[in-house]
Structure formats: C-alpha cells, structure tokens
Amino acid sequence: MLDGEVLTARQQDEINRAIDIAQRESGLTFTVYVGPAPDDLTAYARQLLAALPDPEQSVVVLVDPTRRLLEIVTGGFAARNLNDRACALAAAAMTSTFAAGDLSGGIASGVVLLGEQARHPRSLHLDQP
Amino acid sequence: MVGDRVDYLSGVTIRTVLRAAAVTGATTGAVLLGSPAFAAHRDDGDDPGKGLSALETLLIFGVIPVALFLFIALLVSAPSIARGPRYRADRGWQGPPLLFGAPRDLQLPSGSSQSGGQAIEPAPGDSPSEPASEGGGASARW
Numbered sequence: 001m002l003d004g005e006v007l008t009a010r011q012q013d014e015i016n017r018a019i020d021i022a023q024r025e026s027g028l029t030f031t032v033y034v035g036p037a038p039d040d041l042t043a044y045a046r047q048l049l050a051a052l053p054d055p056e057q058s059v060v061v062l063v064d065p066t067r068r069l070l071e072i073v074t075g076g077f078a079a080r081n082l083n084d085r086a087c088a089l090a091a092a093a094m095t096s097t098f099a100a101g102d103l104s105g106g107i108a109s110g111v112v113l114l115g116e117q118a119r120h121p122r123s124l125h126l127d128q129p
Numbered sequence: 130m131v132g133d134r135v136d137y138l139s140g141v142t143i144r145t146v147l148r149a150a151a152v153t154g155a156t157t158g159a160v161l162l163g164s165p166a167f168a169a170h171r172d173d174g175d176d177p178g179k180g181l182s183a184l185e186t187l188l189i190f191g192v193i194p195v196a197l198f199l200f201i202a203l204l205v206s207a208p209s210i211a212r213g214p215r216y217r218a219d220r221g222w223q224g225p226p227l228l229f230g231a232p233r234d235l236q237l238p239s240g241s242s243q244s245g246g247q248a249i250e251p252a253p254g255d256s257p258s259e260p261a262s263e264g265g266g267a268s269a270r271w
Contacts, residue, residue, distance in 0.1 A: 006213075006214060006215060006216050006222065006223065006224040006227065007215075007216055007227060008215070012227070012229070015229045016229055016230070019229055019230040023230075029230065030230050031228065031229065031230045031231045032227075032228070032229040032230055033226055033227070033228055033229075033231075034222070034226060034227045034228075034229075035222050035224070035225060035226025035227055036222055036226060037226070041268070042266070042268060044238065045266070046264075047238035048237070048238055049264065050238075051235060051236060051237070051238050052231065052232075052235065053232060064222070065216060065218075065221055065222040066221030066222045067270075068270055068271050069268070069269075069270050070268065070269040070270065070271070071266065071267075071268050071269075072266045072267045072268075073264055073265075073266035074264045074265045074266050075263075075264045076263030076264050078264065079263060079264045079265040079266075082265070083265060084265040084266065084267055087265060087266050087267035088267040088269075090267070091267040091268070091269035092269065094269070095269045095270065095271035096271070098218075098271045099271045101218035103216055103218070
C-alpha cells in the first residue's frame with residue numbers, strides 16, 4: 001500500500017498548505033506526524049523533534065488517530081513565541097474537530113492556529129537562536 | 130341529553146358503514162375491471178406462444194436480476210476497492226504513519242516503548258543541544 005492512501009490527496013494538500021501558512025506566519029518549522037505511535041507519546045514527540053534538522057525552532061504535532069491522542073511539543077526557541085497555553089488552545093481546537101470526525105481539517109486548522117499564536121514582530125538579532 | 134348521545138352514536142355508525150361500503154365497492158370494482166386477465170378462455174386473435182421452461186424461468190427471473198445486482202454493487206464499491214483503506218474516525222488509523230513538513234530523509238526515531246524510560250532521556254553526548262529540557266507543549270485526547 002502506498003503512503004498516500006489513508007488520507008486523500010486533497011486532505012494531504014490541506015495539511016501541507018496549513019504548514020506553509022504557519023511557517024510563513026511564525027518563522028517556525030512545523031512537522032505533523034499522523035499515525036500509530038509508541039506508548040509514551042510525549043517522549044516520542046520529543047525524539048521526533050530532536051531528529052529534525054533545527055529542533056530549537058521546530059514544533060511537532062503528533063496525532064495518533066487510533067488511540068485518539070494528540071501531542072504538541074515545541075523546541076526551546078519556539079517555546080518563547082509559542083507558549084504552553086497557546087499549544088493547549090490549539091490542542092483543544094484540534095480535538096474538538098477530531099471528535100467531529102474531521103482529521104485533516106482539525107490538523108490543518110490547528111497548525112494554522114499555532115502559526116498565528118507564534119506570530120511576533122521580527123526583531124533584529126533576536127530571531128536567531 | 131340521551132337523544133344527543135343516540136344521534137352521535139348513529140352518526141358514527143353511519144360513517145363507519147359508508148366507509149366500509151366505499152372500500153368494498155372500490156375493491157370489487159377494480160377486481161371486476163381486471164377480470165379479463167383471469168379469463169381461462171382465449172379471446173380472438175391472442176397468441177400466447179409457448180410457455181417458458183423451468184430453466185428459462187430461472188434464468189430470466191433469478192439469474193439475470195442477481196447478476197444485475199452484483200454488477201451494480203461492484204460498480205458502487207470498485208472505486209473504494211481501488212483506493213485502498215481510508216481513514217475513518219470509528220476504525221482508527223490503518224496504514225503507515227504520515228509525515229508532513231519534515232525533510233525527506235528524516236529518520237523516524239524508533240519507538241521508546243521497548244526500551245522504557247531509557248529512550249526518553251537521551252545520552253548526554255547524544256544530542257548536545259538538549260531541546261527537550263527547554264521546550265514546551267500540550268497533550269490532549271478526544
């Protein structure tokens with residue numbers, strides 16, 4: 001089975017577009033993982049974050065649709081602009097959409113919301129870790 | 130008072146009788162109109178032809194409808210069979226994980242479930258930047 005079959009091409013485009021929007025808005029890198037994940041979701045999301053090229057400026061959104069769990073982790077620098085309250089707000093928005101059965105729509109709107117929450121005025125020299 | 134009640138009762142009775150008569154009359158009329166269809170004798174000029182054999186009857190009234198049913202059912206389900214499994218909210222995720230926004234050559238970390246707490250805290254030399262200690266996040270379930 002090909003990778004792209006569980007979500008339709010349109011649903012995948014929706015998520016990719018949301019990631020683009022969020023990255024342009026916030027300057028952070030967003031990565032979304034959808035699928036079965038190990039038991040300790042937080043630890044796995046942290047490992048995934050550490051495996052990214054620039055973990056400091058990255059945000060990982062991990063969704064396990066089978067166990068109905070969602071995890072958002074932020075890198076050290078990303079957490080300055082995207083605090084835990086903003087993450088919890090996005091998580092609440094996402095899970096309420098998931099509960100209505102819309103997985104890709106929930107991910108997309110949540111990622112866009114995270115990007116908006118992480119938005120901040122550009123400041124010279126401070127936007128580099 | 131008593132007379133009123135008698136009138137009321139007789140009115141209901143009359144209406145019931147009328148209704149029953151109308152239904153019976155209409156049914157009888159329809160059956161009478163259709164009676165030529167039950168006629169045992171032939172009219173002039175009709176040509177019923179040969180009767181169907183048991184095999185032909187079975188073919189026309191059994192095999193052909195079933196074949197049509199199966200064909201239409203196949204037409205309906207063929208696209209989803211060709212596409213493979215889809216995510217359905219009540220059936221969970223059936224397939225490999227999907228990654229969005231990650232570099233193509235990203236190696237997914239192996240699951241921490243088999244190594245317990247050891248994998249949660251990486252070795253000190255493993256990741257010099259230690260992003261896990263500073264970052265934040267949120268968890269949720271639905």
